[in-house]
Amino acid sequence: MRELHRFPGGVHPSEHKAESSSRPIHEAFIPRKLVVPVRQHIGQPAKPVVELGDRVLKGQMIAEADGYVSTAIHAPSSGIISEIGLAKVPHPSGLPDLCISIETDGKDEWIAHEGVDWRIMEAAALRGYVRDMGLAGLGGAVFPSSIKLDPAGGPAIHTLILNGGECEPWITCDDRLMQERAEEILEGARIMQHLLGAQTLLAGIEDNKQEAIAAMRTAAEKLGLDIDITSMPTLYPGGGGKQITKTLTGLDTPSGGRTTDVGVQVFNVGTAYALARAILHGEPLISRIVTVTGHVLRPQNFEVLIGTQMSELVMHAGDREAMTGIIMGGPMMGFDVPNLDAPVVKSTNCVLAKSEETFPPRPREMPCIRCTQCVSVCPAVLQPQELYWFARARNFGKAQEYHLFDCIECGCCSYVCPSHIPLVDYYRFAKSEIWAREKEKRSSDIARERHEFHLFRIEREKKEKAARLAAKAQTKKTEAPTLAPEEQDAKKKLIAEALARAQAKKASITPKNTDGLPEEKKTEIAEIEARRAKIREVAKQPVEPEKH
Amino acid sequence: MLTAILVMAGLAIALGAVLGFAALRYKVEGDPMVEKIDAVLPQTQCGQCGFPGCKPYATAIAKGDADINLCPPGGDEGVKKLAELLGVEVKPLNAEPKPKSVAFIDENTCIGCTLCIQACPVDAILGAAKQMHTIIASECTGCELCIPPCPVDCISMVPIREDLTNWKWRYPVFRIKPA
Numbered sequence: 044m045r046e047l048h049r050f051p052g053g054v055h056p057s058e059h060k061a062e063s064s065s066r067p068i069h070e071a072f073i074p075r076k077l078v079v080p081v082r083q084h085i086g087q088p089a090k091p092v093v094e095l096g097d098r099v100l101k102g103q104m105i106a107e108a109d110g111y112v113s114t115a116i117h118a119p120s121s122g123i124i125s126e127i128g129l130a131k132v133p134h135p136s137g138l139p140d141l142c143i144s145i146e147t148d149g150k151d152e153w154i155a156h157e158g159v160d161w162r163i164m165e166a167a168a169l170r171g172y173v174r175d176m177g178l179a180g181l182g183g184a185v186f187p188s189s190i191k192l193d194p195a196g197g198p199a200i201h202t203l204i205l206n207g208g209e210c211e212p213w214i215t216c217d218d219r220l221m222q223e224r225a226e227e228i229l230e231g232a233r234i235m236q237h238l239l240g241a242q243t244l245l246a247g248i249e250d251n252k253q254e255a256i257a258a259m260r261t262a263a264e265k266l267g268l269d270i271d272i273t274s275m276p277t278l279y280p281g282g283g284g285k286q287i288t289k290t291l292t293g294l295d296t297p298s299g300g301r302t303t304d305v306g307v308q309v310f311n312v313g314t315a316y317a318l319a320r321a322i323l324h325g326e327p328l329i330s331r332i333v334t335v336t337g338h339v340l341r342p343q344n345f346e347v348l349i350g351t352q353m354s355e356l357v358m359h360a361g362d363r364e365a366m367t368g369i370i371m372g373g374p375m376m377g378f379d380v381p382n383l384d385a386p387v388v389k390s391t392n393c394v395l396a397k398s399e400e401t402f403p404p405r406p407r408e409m410p411c412i413r414c415t416q417c418v419s420v421c422p423a424v425l426q427p428q429e430l431y432w433f434a435r436a437r438n439f440g441k442a443q444e445y446h447l448f449d450c451i452e453c454g455c456c457s458y459v460c461p462s463h464i465p466l467v468d469y470y471r472f473a474k475s476e477i478w479a480r481e482k483e484k485r486s487s488d489i490a491r492e493r494h495e496f497h498l499f500r501i502e503r504e505k506k507e508k509a510a511r512l513a514a515k516a517q518t519k520k521t522e523a524p525t526l527a528p529e530e531q532d533a534k535k536k537l538i539a540e541a542l543a544r545a546q547a548k549k550a551s552i553t554p555k556n557t558d559g560l561p562e563e564k565k566t567e568i569a570e571i572e573a574r575r576a577k578i579r580e581v582a583k584q585p586v587e588p589e590k591h
Numbered sequence: 592m593l594t595a596i597l598v599m600a601g602l603a604i605a606l607g608a609v610l611g612f613a614a615l616r617y618k619v620e621g622d623p624m625v626e627k628i629d630a631v632l633p634q635t636q637c638g639q640c641g642f643p644g645c646k647p648y649a650t651a652i653a654k655g656d657a658d659i660n661l662c663p664p665g666g667d668e669g670v671k672k673l674a675e676l677l678g679v680e681v682k683p684l685n686a687e688p689k690p691k692s693v694a695f696i697d698e699n700t701c702i703g704c705t706l707c708i709q710a711c712p713v714d715a716i717l718g719a720a721k722q723m724h725t726i727i728a729s730e731c732t733g734c735e736l737c738i739p740p741c742p743v744d745c746i747s748m749v750p751i752r753e754d755l756t757n758w759k760w761r762y763p764v765f766r767i768k769p770a
Binding site for chain 2: 082132134135136138140408465468469471472474475476479482483487488489490491493494496497500
């Protein structure tokens with residue numbers, strides 16, 4: 044039995060897991076239209092590689108990874124590309140983003156695919172393969188898995204933790220996945236361990252998921268995998284990366300750092316499953332398990348094709364009247380989806396339908412009474428009430444001094460606040476303001492540099508021009524005196540001679556068209572020329588004024 | 592008596608030498624205040640303050656020749672930062688703040704005269720004589736200095752649209768619903 048450690052803070056919100064955990068995972072259905080955003084992961088959005096009107100097969104890459112921090116996107120079912128453009132995406136802003144829409148044909152025709160042998164494949168090639176399979180962390184952060192699987196450039200990873208915490212209320216997708224597909228999860232974990240070179244393989248599952256723990260232990264025995272599957276006490280946010288690391292290993296992640304700084308890498312069980320499907324079967328990440336629960340008739344977990352509209356998913360689970368909205372994720376960390384037609388993406392672990400009874404509107408914010416209940420529940424050991432004051436007063440420098448960026452936005456502080464202050468909203472506001480400022484600072488620094496170079500360039504061009512002109516003037520000056528007076532006279536003489544020659548030539552010119560004419564014609568022409576010459580002579584004499 | 596005078600004189604000479612050495616050894620190039628002010632200014636180089644760029648404006652502020660509220664791209668936020676840095680009262684901006692924009696060249700109208708290229712303070716316009724010009728949007732500071740020299744009025748300012756890359760969480764407010 045592994046010795047467990049207690050992370051600081053944490054709360055016990057009502058679980059609401061029973062609603063959806065008893066039913067098996069509903070197999071995937073094919074909607075008429077799939078809207079697949081190209082930005083589903085942290086980092087650079089994927090670059091579309093298909094064109095309007097193309098027919099795509101299930102599992103075909105439709106957008107490729109663009110840069111290192113990026114991952115590919117694939118067609119979740121076969122059909123025709125009907126639109127590449129801005130469409131609704133699940134985001135708290137409600138702003139649209141670039142999406143590839145597929146009009147499905149219902150045939151669900153797979154592209155030719157087969158797995159790779161990860162035991163003989165080179166690590167870098169395998170990571171590239173993982174990137175081209177579109178893998179990203181399915182626990183919610185959607186960080187490209189290929190990067191997390193790269194042990195280079197950091198401290199050696201000694202422990203790999205398989206995260207089956209699923210501490211957020213209402214959500215049961217990892218629970219059902221572990222119950223039904225434990226073997227593949229562990230196959231995936233084995234590949235992860237191989238890539239990271241971690242000696243220890245751990246799995247942490249909260250003790251409210253006894254069936255999942257049993258299923259995972261049975262599967263581990265069957266595969267003969269050396270993994271320590273631990274039942275952890277249920278405490279929110281025990282499934283956070285830093286928290287599960289603390290619980291299972293006792294290691295504290297330093298402020299501003301990641302768990303990899305202490306040699307621990309954490310992967311969600313869903314990511315391990317997706318990795319196994321990709322490597323052993325060649326199936327890219329085109330679907331995921333989504334818990335559809337809350338104000339619906341049949342709360343259940345669904346295998347959902349990425350790009351399926353949330354409203355359609357809710358309809359499949361039996362929509363009820365008086366639904367007031369949808370939360371993507373759980374009630375603690377999720378956000379209200381502004382458009383119900385937004386598609387399911389890689390990070391969608393739960394679609395939570397709201398109603399007035401289950402999710403009454405948040406009561407009015409009251410003034411902070413400095414009770415410091417938030418301090419005692421903060422798992423990141425922060426001072427939430429201080430951070431709140433600083434964020435509220437837009438004193439961002441001070442907020443950063445109080446380690447604002449160590450906040451994992453778990454929502455424990457807002458949950459216990461007796462004044463119902465939406466504390467996390469203040470922290471998110473402060474964080475995005477700080478990011479925006481840093482970005483602005485960077486671009487203004489670049490502008491300053493460019494302006495300084497512009498001024499330098501103008502100055503340089505001026506100097507170069509002046510130098511050119513001076514050099515030209517110099518050559519003129521030096522060339523002029525080389526001509527001695529006698530030489531100049533010679534030149535003048537030459538010119539005069541040339542002029543005289545030209546005049547003589549002009550005078551001697553006779554019309555050329557008189558050649559080969561008969562004699563009488565020639566004499567006629569000569570007569571005419573003589574007359575002309577006479578007239579010219581007359582014309583040359585000064586005209587005397589006429590006398591009257 | 593004499594010893595005292597000698598000691599004092601000796602001390603004065605020694606300390607003077609130390610000070611003189613320090614003044615030379617730790618000499619600060621340029622005015623550090625100007626640098627600090629310049630760091631706060633948004634570097635649009637637009638000249639809307641009446642100075643030919645951010646650095647000259649910073650110099651003028653440091654000398655006390657210019658007010659701190661003359662920079663429209665910096666906005667009220669910028670005035671606040673300057674007031675904090677200089678320890679003076681915040682003043683309202685003397686102009687309407689404009690939304691952040693980038694210049695856009697209508698390529699159908701552009702005649703390739705290069706006048707805008709010469710006007711751009713950050714060399715963010717690409718083109719050559721009788722060739723199409725275009726704005727490098729990522730480098731454009733939105734200073735509008737390219738607009739007046741254009742003989743065919745083909746440059747317009749396009750406000751930067753909000754998208755997922757520049758969206759920010761709003762300041763939390765409690766929405767009051769009518770009963």
